Amino acid sequence: ITIAAPREPSPETRVALVPDIVSALVRAGHRVLVESGAGAASTHPDEAYTAAGAEVVPAIDLAAVDVLAHVTPLPATAFGRLRPGAVTLGLESPLDDDERLAAANANRLTVLAFERLPRTSRAQSMDVLSSQALAAGYRCVLEAAIRLPRFFPLAMTAAGTVPPAKVVVLGIGVAGLQAIATAKRLGAKVAANDIRPDSAEEARSVGATFIDVGLDAAEGTGTGGYARALGSSAAERQQAALAPHIADADVLITTAAVPGHRAPLLVTAAMVAAMRPGSVVVDLAASTGGNVEASRPGEDVRVPSSRGAGEVTVVGLASAPSDLPADASRLYAKNVANVLALLVADGELVVPLDDDIVAGLALTHEGVTRDRDGAPVAP
Numbered sequence: 001i002t003i004a005a006p007r008e009p010s011p012e013t014r015v016a017l018v019p020d021i022v023s024a025l026v027r028a029g030h031r032v033l034v035e036s037g038a039g040a041a042s043t044h045p046d047e048a049y050t051a052a053g054a055e056v057v058p059a060i061d062l063a064a065v066d067v068l069a070h071v072t073p074l075p076a077t078a079f080g081r082l083r084p085g086a087v088t089l090g091l092e093s094p095l096d097d098d099e100r101l102a103a104a105n106a107n108r109l110t111v112l113a114f115e116r117l118p119r120t121s122r123a124q125s126m127d128v129l130s131s132q133a134l135a136a137g138y139r140c141v142l143e144a145a146i147r148l149p150r151f152f153p154l155a156m157t158a159a160g161t162v163p164p165a166k167v168v169v170l171g172i173g174v175a176g177l178q179a180i181a182t183a184k185r186l187g188a189k190v191a192a193n194d195i196r197p198d199s200a201e202e203a204r205s206v207g208a209t210f211i212d213v214g215l216d217a218a219e220g221t222g223t224g225g226y227a228r229a230l231g232s233s234a235a236e237r238q239q240a241a242l243a244p245h246i247a248d249a250d251v252l253i254t255t256a257a258v259p260g261h262r263a264p265l266l267v268t269a270a271m272v273a274a275m276r277p278g279s280v281v282v283d284l285a286a287s288t289g290g291n292v293e294a295s296r297p298g299e300d301v302r303v304p305s306s307r308g309a310g311e312v313t314v315v316g317l318a319s320a321p322s323d324l325p326a327d328a329s330r331l332y333a334k335n336v337a338n339v340l341a342l343l344v345a346d347g348e349l350v351v352p353l354d355d356d357i358v359a360g361l362a363l364t365h366e367g368v369t370r371d372r373d374g375a376p377v378a379p
Ligand code: NAD
Pocket: 118, 119, 120, 121, 123, 124, 127, 129, 130, 133, 170, 171, 172, 173, 174, 175, 176, 193, 194, 195, 196, 199, 225, 226, 227, 228, 230, 255, 256, 257, 258, 259, 264, 266
């Protein structure tokens, strides 16, 4: 089959196929088209794709493509130019954009959206949200460390002792766990909180202290291993219990998310102002609603500290995985290849909707929008 990867629109620096994966696809008998410059920002020049067996082209003839693998959500115009029955595979948020869904359905495309991958063990090797959250969780700690006017590790020197930085991490999913592990490796003291009951043990396993805010397990537990949105009284109790820990922190990292909802607001402007001058906050949820009131995606906002002259820096990370494009793309491309393996039978393109992974991914198929079970959604 013919598989293609476009040059992603700026500012995206990742790419959906890397040369190693192209080699494997070509060895398996597929034709791979890569748009010229697609890997330039992720350390993969056109020549590397050519050497791997891809056809590097100035512009992809979408009408010739069976599967288009991408990172950035595709515009409706691209859906219109693919051949009827073709498959697209990538990130697609927002998943309820009527105009794009209509364009995909009008052309009878199968749009596979990574955001809809089931969280099962069999699907783990295809999980773009996890692989990219790993990159984001690592990166956000480095962003904090660079801005902090202090050391992360304890230093005992002839010139005196420097205490370790105190880091608080809110949200102990894939990104939060990686943030904890990274901060620990840099020598910080880390405390963390999440509302899923399993998260306490997960945080301890990577070296953090768990901040217990006294919620009942049922208050934070949703379906499929995810959190649910807290009710207002539980959210207020959580905020009150977190406030002294945040006020005492040098660095606050927030990664909380609830699928299908805007990110929960966990930290008010007053809680940020109550941090010491020079402290740093990194909000990984800045572009999905924000866990921190003051954060702005892609910006550093300086908030005056009420603890003395000086400011707290609030970093709104917009797309942390794109700041590590080489490894983020390598993991992404491997996730893509693992999904592709489900879409080929006897060298032909297939869309097995009886496979729970394919059914989960398929946002549209055969002219209709689908739910997570592959069933048509009433218009
Ligand atoms: P996510 O990105 O949806 O959310 C990040 C974290 O924020 C979650 O841990 C969530 O509980 C937390 N959160 C939500 N509301 C909060 C609040 N008000 N206060 C504090 N924290 C809040 O989550 P994720 O990283 O995708 O992972 C969620 C869970 O799914 C984890 O347990 C993870 O290990 C598991 N998981 C399973 C698979 C799989 O089996 N294939 C894949 C990935 C993740």
